Amino acid sequence: MAKTAKQKRKTVEYSRYGYYFIAPFFIVFAIFQLWPLIYTIGLAFCENYTDTMFNVEVGPVFNGIDNFKTVFIGKDGALFNTYTFLSLWNTIIMWLMNFIPQILLALLLAIWFTDTRVKMKAQGAYKIMTFMPNIITAATISVLFYSLFNYPNGPVNQLLLELGIFDEPFRFFQRKWATRGIISFINFWMWYGNTMVVLTAGVLGISPSLFEAARVDGASSFQIFKKVTLPLLRPILLFTLVNSAIGGLQMYDIPKLLTISGYGDPDYMTRTITMYMRELAFTGARQMGKASATSVVLFVVTLFFSLLLFYIMRDKDAIKERKQNKAVQKELARKGAK
Amino acid sequence: MMADGAQKMKKGAHARILGASIFRNIVCIFLCFLSLIPFWIMLVNATRSSTDIQMAFSLIPSTHIWENFQKLLYQANENVPLYRYMINSLVIAGFSTVLSVYFSTATAYGVTVYRFKGSQFAWAFIMAIMMIPTQVSSIGFFRFMYNLGLSNNFIPLIIPAIAAPATVFFMRQYMLSALPLEIIDAARIDGSGEFKTFNTIAVPLMKPAVATQAIFVFIASWNNFYTPSMLLSSQSLYTLPMFVQLMRGERFRSDYGIIYVGLVITILPIFIVYFALSKYIIAGVALGGVKE
Numbered sequence: 001m002a003k004t005a006k007q008k009r010k011t012v013e014y015s016r017y018g019y020y021f022i023a024p025f026f027i028v029f030a031i032f033q034l035w036p037l038i039y040t041i042g043l044a045f046c047e048n049y050t051d052t053m054f055n056v057e058v059g060p061v062f063n064g065i066d067n068f069k070t071v072f073i074g075k076d077g078a079l080f081n082t083y084t085f086l087s088l089w090n091t092i093i094m095w096l097m098n099f100i101p102q103i104l105l106a107l108l109l110a111i112w113f114t115d116t117r118v119k120m121k122a123q124g125a126y127k128i129m130t131f132m133p134n135i136i137t138a139a140t141i142s143v144l145f146y147s148l149f150n151y152p153n154g155p156v157n158q159l160l161l162e163l164g165i166f167d168e169p170f171r172f173f174q175r176k177w178a179t180r181g182i183i184s185f186i187n188f189w190m191w192y193g194n195t196m197v198v199l200t201a202g203v204l205g206i207s208p209s210l211f212e213a214a215r216v217d218g219a220s221s222f223q224i225f226k227k228v229t230l231p232l233l234r235p236i237l238l239f240t241l242v243n244s245a246i247g248g249l250q251m252y253d254i255p256k257l258l259t260i261s262g263y264g265d266p267d268y269m270t271r272t273i274t275m276y277m278r279e280l281a282f283t284g285a286r287q288m289g290k291a292s293a294t295s296v297v298l299f300v301v302t303l304f305f306s307l308l309l310f311y312i313m314r315d316k317d318a319i320k321e322r323k324q325n326k327a328v329q330k331e332l333a334r335k336g337a338k
Numbered sequence: 339m340m341a342d343g344a345q346k347m348k349k350g351a352h353a354r355i356l357g358a359s360i361f362r363n364i365v366c367i368f369l370c371f372l373s374l375i376p377f378w379i380m381l382v383n384a385t386r387s388s389t390d391i392q393m394a395f396s397l398i399p400s401t402h403i404w405e406n407f408q409k410l411l412y413q414a415n416e417n418v419p420l421y422r423y424m425i426n427s428l429v430i431a432g433f434s435t436v437l438s439v440y441f442s443t444a445t446a447y448g449v450t451v452y453r454f455k456g457s458q459f460a461w462a463f464i465m466a467i468m469m470i471p472t473q474v475s476s477i478g479f480f481r482f483m484y485n486l487g488l489s490n491n492f493i494p495l496i497i498p499a500i501a502a503p504a505t506v507f508f509m510r511q512y513m514l515s516a517l518p519l520e521i522i523d524a525a526r527i528d529g530s531g532e533f534k535t536f537n538t539i540a541v542p543l544m545k546p547a548v549a550t551q552a553i554f555v556f557i558a559s560w561n562n563f564y565t566p567s568m569l570l571s572s573q574s575l576y577t578l579p580m581f582v583q584l585m586r587g588e589r590f591r592s593d594y595g596i597i598y599v600g601l602v603i604t605i606l607p608i609f610i611v612y613f614a615l616s617k618y619i620i621a622g623v624a625l626g627g628v629k630e
Contacts, residue, residue, distance in 0.1 A: 014452065017532040021448025022460055024441050029467070029501035032479070032494070037470070039478030109366070118358045120366070128616045129370035135612050135619065136377075137561040139579035140604045143586055144380055147597055155379050158395035189372065194623060201624035242469070250473040253563045257583060274473050278568065281477050292477045299474040306469050 043292035050286040067293035084294050087276040090269060095248030097184035102192045110199035111225065131193035142257035145186055173259050176269040183255050183270055195240055202236035203229060245305045249298065250274055273298050384598040391594040406595040413596060418573050427578040430492055431559035434499035438555045439548050441500040446509035447540055451522060468503040480568055489569050505551050512547035550622035553615055578604050
């Protein structure tokens with residue numbers, strides 16, 4: 001009796017240490033992430049800028065939803081016709097332009113690399129090479145591509161002229177879609193290797209007996225892909241999608257350093273929402289209040305995307321099964337009551 | 339007759355497999371080429387004189403690298419010596435890595451080994467905040483640090499590394515398979531204190547995961563441009579990616595040879611680390627991706 005009481009006390013004593021081990025994480029999180037987030041949300045409802053004429057800071061003073069009004073309603077009174085939503089739109093477009101080809105190519109490569117009939121011996125080398133751009137400093141890659149696509153003497157222009165594809169050098173960074181295309185391409189090029197490695201690991205995680213069974217049953221390669229590989233890859237595809245969407249919405253380094261002005265040439269058409277947010281906060285009148293409201297919009301959109309993707313990718317069969325189970329249980333309960 | 343047909347089919351299938359194999363390898367070789375070519379052009383142009391670079395496209399290295407490097411040093415060293423940026427990056431990335439890996443292991447240890455009130459909640463919380471990007475709170479972060487007088491300081495770039503949910507996640511996944519609880523119990527019986535057990539038994543057992551995560555945290559910190567460029571205003575504190583931004587400025591824009599050499603210098607350390615550790619890096623990415 002006494003012994004068990006002692007034992008009990010001992011376990012309680014040990015569990016106390018759990019708090020000590022996780023304390024640094026939570027303290028640092030509270031100071032450096034949670035409080036700044038709350039602070040940002042608070043600032044979004046405050047008037048706070050610097051009067052450039054006298055160089056004095058105004059605010060922060062509570063001003064209700066005034067910041068959100070300027071974020072949502074344009075000068076012409078139209079909803080969403082603002083620079084915030086233009087930059088959000090730019091961000092989403094450039095993310096889609098890189099993500100769709102990225103996931104398709106990564107999936108294709110993952111299937112090739114795991115194909116047991118057509119073995120690829122050099123896949124280790126391929127993985128190392130195609131993954132490589134992912135770990136190189138994005139700032140450096142951006143300036144590199146800026147130099148490569150330079151007008152009129154950048155290597156790309158030189159090559160296009162030498163090959164006779166163009167008659168005169170092309171101003172890539174003065175065309176909306178060319179610049180967006182380059183930014184999307186850089187992102188695609190940096191990330192498809194990563195996605196491919198993740199998806200390859202995912203396919204290898206599927207039990208080989210499932211593929212064999214499908215093959216014995218006479219399923220074609222495409223049928224196997226559609227009915228076995230894709231459904232079982234769903235959690236990993238979801239992970240990739242959410243990760244990429246959230247990362248894509250924060251896109252900053254590459255568009256910031258790719259064009260000369262750094263403000264999303266041409267005509268702010270490649271300015272992403274994080275770029276705009278920082279321009280508001282740290283240039284000119286330093287509109288911290290409006291920048292915070294923009295951050296809140298970004299936060300809500302980020303949250304919305306991750307929830308939406310979870311909803312789309314949810315396991316429909318599992319839900320159906322659960323529903324059926326519930327119905328059966330209800331039926332049984334009803335019968336039992338009778 | 340039947341056997342003949344089967345053999346023919348087999349031959350056909352064999353040819354098809356060979357064809358597919360050739361096609362797939364060609365595509366992959368093309369992709370490898372695509373990964374390398376921008377860096378190759380960068381390396382080649384770093385060795386060419388500025389006038390050559392403007393004259394024509396070339397894939398053959400020249401001999402002007404030392405000259406370009408000297409010019410770069412001359413231009414860059416005007417205010418702050420070039421090695422300064424590298425040291426700054428190294429200090430920030432080094433401390434961040436040590437703190438992040440150590441405390442992430444500790445946090446994972448806390449929620450895995452101990453059953454305390456709220457341990458389940460703590461784990462769910464860590465999973466939930468993994469989705470929140472740092473950018474959304476950056477305005478508040480900047481103002482808060484500015485008010486504390488830390489805006490021109492390395493502290494806000496290093497200390498937050500202690501709270502890295504993704505690293506904690508990875509550590510816990512690994513811990514579940516690599517750290518048997520019996521060992522910890524045995525240590526307790528031997529009279530080892532809880533922190534001593536963690537430092538001398540758990541951390542060494544976690545070495546492979548620690549190494550993998552250390553590489554990732556270091557690279558992420560080394561490459562980080564967003565936060566340093568927001569916080570640091572005095573040029574002597576600039577990091578390497580911020581130096582890259584400087585190179586786009588007027589002073590360098592006229593001379594392409596310098597820019598390319600500068601880019602090579604910023605990329606070289608990462609290149610060396612990557613090709614030395616690529617096996618572990620790719621294995622780590624594959625492990626991190628297979629999350630339930």
